[in-house]
Amino acid sequence: MQAMKRHRLFTGTVTIAAVSAFVLAGCAGPTAGSGTSPGAVPTEGGKISVWFPGTDPTEIALVTKKIVPNFEKATGAQVSVTYVDWSNISTKLNAAFAAGTAPDVFGHGPAAVADFVTNKRVEPLTNYIQQLSEKDRSDMSSALQGGQVNGVQYLVPLSMQGSLIMYNAADFTAAGLDPNKPPTTWEGVRAAAKQLTKRDASGAITRSGLLLPSQPIGRQQTFAALLLSNGGTQLNKEQTAAAFDSQQGVAALDYFTSLFNGPDAVSAGLGANYINTPTAQQPIVLGTASMEFQTPNGMQQIVAANPKMDLRVMMPPKFEGADKGYAMGGAGPGLMINADSKHKALAWKFIQYMIAPDTSVEYTQGIGAVPPRSSAAETSYVKNSPILKAFVKAAPQFVPNPNVPGWVQIRDTMDKFLEQALNKKMSSKDALTQAAAAVDKILKANG
Amino acid sequence: MSVVVRPSPKGARGPASVGGAPPRRISNPRRRWTNASRSGLLFVLPAALYVLVFQLAPVLYGLILSFTKYSPLSRSGPTPIGVENYARLLTDADFGNSLLVTGRYVAQVLPITVAAALGLALLVNRPFRGVGFFRSALYVPHIVSLTAVSMVWLWIYSQNGLINEILGILGLPRQSWLLDQDTALNAASVMRIWMALGSNMVLLLAGLQSIPKELYEAGRVDGAGAWGLFRYVTLPGLRPMLVYVVAMDIIFLAQGFAEIYVLTQGGPLGSTTTVNYLIYTQAFQYNQLGYASAMAFVLFAFIAGFSLLSIRGLMGRQK
Numbered sequence: 001m002q003a004m005k006r007h008r009l010f011t012g013t014v015t016i017a018a019v020s021a022f023v024l025a026g027c028a029g030p031t032a033g034s035g036t037s038p039g040a041v042p043t044e045g046g047k048i049s050v051w052f053p054g055t056d057p058t059e060i061a062l063v064t065k066k067i068v069p070n071f072e073k074a075t076g077a078q079v080s081v082t083y084v085d086w087s088n089i090s091t092k093l094n095a096a097f098a099a100g101t102a103p104d105v106f107g108h109g110p111a112a113v114a115d116f117v118t119n120k121r122v123e124p125l126t127n128y129i130q131q132l133s134e135k136d137r138s139d140m141s142s143a144l145q146g147g148q149v150n151g152v153q154y155l156v157p158l159s160m161q162g163s164l165i166m167y168n169a170a171d172f173t174a175a176g177l178d179p180n181k182p183p184t185t186w187e188g189v190r191a192a193a194k195q196l197t198k199r200d201a202s203g204a205i206t207r208s209g210l211l212l213p214s215q216p217i218g219r220q221q222t223f224a225a226l227l228l229s230n231g232g233t234q235l236n237k238e239q240t241a242a243a244f245d246s247q248q249g250v251a252a253l254d255y256f257t258s259l260f261n262g263p264d265a266v267s268a269g270l271g272a273n274y275i276n277t278p279t280a281q282q283p284i285v286l287g288t289a290s291m292e293f294q295t296p297n298g299m300q301q302i303v304a305a306n307p308k309m310d311l312r313v314m315m316p317p318k319f320e321g322a323d324k325g326y327a328m329g330g331a332g333p334g335l336m337i338n339a340d341s342k343h344k345a346l347a348w349k350f351i352q353y354m355i356a357p358d359t360s361v362e363y364t365q366g367i368g369a370v371p372p373r374s375s376a377a378e379t380s381y382v383k384n385s386p387i388l389k390a391f392v393k394a395a396p397q398f399v400p401n402p403n404v405p406g407w408v409q410i411r412d413t414m415d416k417f418l419e420q421a422l423n424k425k426m427s428s429k430d431a432l433t434q435a436a437a438a439v440d441k442i443l444k445a446n447g
Numbered sequence: 448m449s450v451v452v453r454p455s456p457k458g459a460r461g462p463a464s465v466g467g468a469p470p471r472r473i474s475n476p477r478r479r480w481t482n483a484s485r486s487g488l489l490f491v492l493p494a495a496l497y498v499l500v501f502q503l504a505p506v507l508y509g510l511i512l513s514f515t516k517y518s519p520l521s522r523s524g525p526t527p528i529g530v531e532n533y534a535r536l537l538t539d540a541d542f543g544n545s546l547l548v549t550g551r552y553v554a555q556v557l558p559i560t561v562a563a564a565l566g567l568a569l570l571v572n573r574p575f576r577g578v579g580f581f582r583s584a585l586y587v588p589h590i591v592s593l594t595a596v597s598m599v600w601l602w603i604y605s606q607n608g609l610i611n612e613i614l615g616i617l618g619l620p621r622q623s624w625l626l627d628q629d630t631a632l633n634a635a636s637v638m639r640i641w642m643a644l645g646s647n648m649v650l651l652l653a654g655l656q657s658i659p660k661e662l663y664e665a666g667r668v669d670g671a672g673a674w675g676l677f678r679y680v681t682l683p684g685l686r687p688m689l690v691y692v693v694a695m696d697i698i699f700l701a702q703g704f705a706e707i708y709v710l711t712q713g714g715p716l717g718s719t720t721t722v723n724y725l726i727y728t729q730a731f732q733y734n735q736l737g738y739a740s741a742m743a744f745v746l747f748a749f750i751a752g753f754s755l756l757s758i759r760g761l762m763g764r765q766k
Contacts, residue, residue: 090731090732091731094520115520116520118520119518120522202620216712270623270626271714271715272623281607286607406733408733409732409733412732416717419714419716420716423715425716
């Protein structure tokens with residue numbers, strides 16, 4: 001009887017251990033990568049896996065049916081491409097890293113880079129970049145800056161991103177404004193918006209003079225653009241503490257809040273996500289807005305679908321007294337190399353191919369984005385598009401969000417307090433003071 | 448426990464009966480795992496392993512994680528921190544708000560959906576032309592993905608959506624259903640009521656059809672009217688199914704996520720941030736899996752508590 005009990009105990013223990021090992025095996029993380037130097041692995045042949053973020057069918061077709069097959073043909077390598085929708089890319093990468101199955105190369109936005117760096121999940125690319133020609137590095141300097149953390153390159157942007165104000169020239173003319181001389185200051189934009197705003201008999205706005213993004217994430221970006229254009233910054237120079245709770249910050253948030261509130265409001269639909277609505281439902285297309293913030297991709301789609309509309313792009317305005325106007329943007333999504341990849345040389349070769357001048361133009365043209373190379377301004381793709389020309393011209397005025405660990409949480413925290421101010425639940429000063437205290441805690445927690 | 452021992456086909460040694468005598472019961476524990484029990488265990492084993500590996504083990508692992516600090520990106524794995532996550536929850540205003548939002552969401556969807564489903568079940572529990580179509584039509588929302596349904600309702604509630612277009616035709620002002628702090632959760636609740644109505648109706652209909660007709664006949668003989676039959680025959684007969692429906696609705700509604708993610712993303716001003724949505728942001732946006740696991744176990748405790756209370760409340764009356 002005792003022997004049988006011992007046998008059962010042993011069997012049970014072994015079963016539980018086996019099951020636990022099986023379950024927990026998926027949770028164990030791999031050890032740190034060996035840090036293979038560039039060029040240590042032969043690049044002829046080989047196989048790498050690449051995850052791109054997004055679900056744009058045009059981009060997927062372009063990458064999987066043209067760009068990648070051309071790369072495979074040129075190098076003899078095999079590339080396994082997976083597209084993961086933006087909302088799931090972080091979750092799936094986290095799970096893959098935890099399980100030790102992360103791809104050799106993966107794409108993400110600049111806002112995510114610092115967290116990967118803190119956890120030593122991505123390969124430093126500064127040495128790889130140094131191997132590019134001086135001409136190449138200079139050509140991509142604006143874009144490359146957005147992929148750095150503490151001066152070290154980790155992400156190589158495939159495009160530039162940003163938002164500028166798009167305006168309807170016909171509305172300007174009808175309101176007695178000169179569409180050839182759009183405002184250059186935010187005060188001027190506000191005054192023009194007042195003239196452009198239309199109301200019904202009850203006083204409700206039927207056409208917004210100006211629409212700035214006020215939905216989650218969008219409102220943080222709008223506030224940051226206003227703050228920068230008023231001479232402020234989001235974090236201090238060392239990126240160790242919040243700096244947006246300044247006089248410039250309060251003035252910027254007051255301006256943002258006044259657009260949606262009070263008898264002189266010029267914007268309707270506080271919190272509405274118009275940016276992501278289909279082209280046919282864009283406020284500027286429906287005639288429910290005369291000026292709206294838009295991305296280059298969004299603007300191109302709107303213009304292509306409405307060729308008869310005279311739609312133009314405004315350069316980033318500044319506040320009176322400030323040196324220069326800025327817009328949120330800069331480096332767009334790009335590629336990183338997994339620190340544990342066993343094929344880093346081939347992975348870099350793939351990134352190099354993606355940012356080569358011809359491939360870069362082909363890729364950005366295919367997805368309607370702004371190219372990361374300044375030399376792209378001379379290509380027919382940019383020259384033939386007034387919108388892209390405007391974005392390339394404004395490129396030096398695009399500023400990215402800070403690349404600090406915990407940025408997503410910082411952004412959402414700022415967002416929460418900005419929403420309180422925009423809805424008049426608290427004053428701009430109180431909202432920014434409380435947001436700064438919360439952001440400081442997050443920065444401290446993330447070291 | 449005892450087992451039945453069949454005669455040995457070869458008349459070999461052992462406790463087999465001889466001459467067709469009835470099998471006798473023995474209680475030798477060594478024989479327990481030799482016949483039917485062993486086969487039974489083998490049949491149960493795959494399902495048991497599935498439950499153990501894919502359901503119980505992750506729950507147990509989640510419980511362990513709730514006492515740790517853990518980011519899936521970290522190479523060091525979970526770091527034990529005791530009850531720190533649970534202590535932090537006590538002072539987390541966002542978590543407190545999300546509990547209130549979740550409670551309000553359950554409280555305003557549950558009574559309406561159960562009452563309306565009961566009314567519809569009573570309606571379709573009688574023969575009339577097209578009853579099959581009516582039943583099927585009401586059940587359809589339940590078989591469509593909650594995310595897909597939410598996308599449709601996102602358009603219905605949008606500035607240029609169905610409801611605002613109808614309001615415009617009627618000369619009424621358009622409303623920002625999902626952008627107003629006062630209406631967003633109500634709007635999500637209406638969608639959820641519509642979604643849950645069909646499945647609840649089918650379950651309650653099954654409950655109604657299991658009530659013996661003789662009870663109604665006896666009631667009528669005793670002079671009971673429609674209300675009397677409903678009060679003293681239908682409701683008591685339906686109680687087990689009602690208990691099931693209420694308990695399951697509490698469990699599903701308290702875990703509301705997909706509709707919130709699609710319709711409002713927790714806004715405006717946190718007015719639709721349910722606990723599950725908060726767990727999602729903590730776990731997958733901020734990589735704080737330990738803290739998110741602690742939230743999940745507090746939510747689990749609340750759901751279990753309220754489900755048990757509702758079961759005891761409804762079944763207690765039966766006693």
